[in-house]
Amino acid sequence: MGVTSSSSRKNSKNPSAPTTPTRVSSNKELEIIEQNVRLCRDLLTMWQSYGSVEATPHKLISISDIVREVVAGVGAMAEETPVELKCDVTEDPCSLMGDAVQITRAIQNVIINAIQASGDRKGTVEVSCIRKDFYVDVRIADTGQGISPEQIARIFDPYFTTKQGKSGTGLGLFITRKVVDDHNGSIKADSTPGIGTTITIRLPLINN
Numbered sequence: 010m011g012v013t014s015s016s017s018r019k020n021s022k023n024p025s026a027p028t029t030p031t032r033v034s035s036n037k038e039l040e041i042i043e044q045n046v047r048l049c050r051d052l053l054t055m056w057q058s059y060g061s062v063e064a065t066p067h068k069l070i071s072i073s074d075i076v077r078e079v080v081a082g083v084g085a086m087a088e089e090t091p092v093e094l095k096c097d098v099t100e101d102p103c104s105l106m107g108d109a110v111q112i113t114r115a116i117q118n119v120i121i122n123a124i125q126a127s128g129d130r131k132g133t134v135e136v137s138c139i140r141k142d143f144y145v146d147v148r149i150a151d152t153g154q155g156i157s158p159e160q161i162a163r164i165f166d167p168y169f170t171t172k173q174g175k176s177g178t179g180l181g182l183f184i185t186r187k188v189v190d191d192h193n194g195s196i197k198a199d200s201t202p203g204i205g206t207t208i209t210i211r212l213p214l215i216n217n
C-alpha cells in the first residue's frame with residue numbers, strides 16, 4: 010500500500026507547490042492506522058446499532074430460529090478452522106418480544122469468540138438453546154484456551170481485548186451485554202484456563 014507519513018519537506022523554489030513526502034510509513038505505523046480505522050468503523054456500527062435498538066420496536070421473535078440461523082451463518086467460517094461446530098436447539102420456538110438483528114449480532118459475537126479461542130488447534134464449540142419454564146438459555150461452550158481469573162472480570166469492558174494486532178477491538182462482548190440488557194436478560198461466563206469457556210445468555214420469554 011502506498012501510504013506515506015505526514016512529515017514532509019518544503020519546496021524551496023516554490024513554497025506554494027505541493028510538498029514531497031520524505032519517508033514511507035513503517036509497517037508498525039500502518040498497523041496502528043489500520044487498527045484505528047477498524048476501531049472507528051466498529052464504534053460507528055455500535056452507535057448506529059444503539060440507535061436502532063431504541064428506534065426499532067420490538068417484535069415477536071423466535072430465539073430458536075435465530076440460533077439455528079446464526080450457526081448456519083458462521084458454519085462456513087468454522088469450516089476454515091480445525092474447530093467442530095455443534096448445535097442442539099429445542100423444538101420450542103422460545104418466543105419473546107425483541108430485536109432480531111441485535112439478538113443475532115449478540116449470539117454471533119459469542120460464537121465467533123468461541124471459534125477463535127481454539128486458535129489453530131482442534132477443538133469443539135457446542136451451541137445449545139434450551140427452554141426452561143419462562144426463560145431460554147443459549148449456551149456456547151468451547152474447548153479453547155480459556156480465560157484467566159484476572160481477565161474474566163474484564164471481558165465485558167469496552168475495548169478489553171487480548172487480540173491486539175489481529176481482529177479484536179474489544180467491543181464484541183460489550184455490545185452483546187448491552188443487547189442482552191435491553192432484552193432484560195443476563196449473560197455469564199465460566200472458564201477454566203486450558204480447558205475452555207462457557208458463555209450463557211439467559212433471556213425471559215413471553216408468557217404463553
Ligand SMILES: Nc1ncnc2c1ncn2[C@@H]1O[C@H](COP(=O)(O)OP(=O)(O)OP(=O)(O)O)[C@@H](O)[C@H]1O
Nearest residue numbers: 122123126155164170171177178179180181182206
Ligand atoms: N470464548 C472465549 N475464550 C477465551 N477468551 C475469550 C472468549 N470470549 C472472550 N474472550 C476474551 O474476552 C476478550 C473480549 O472479547 P470481545 O468479544 O469483547 O472482544 P474481541 O473478541 O477481542 O474483539 P472483537 O469482538 O471486537 O473482534 C477477548 O479478547 C478474549 O480475551
Ligand SMILES: [Mg+2]
Nearest residue numbers: 118122181182
Ligand atoms: Mg469478540
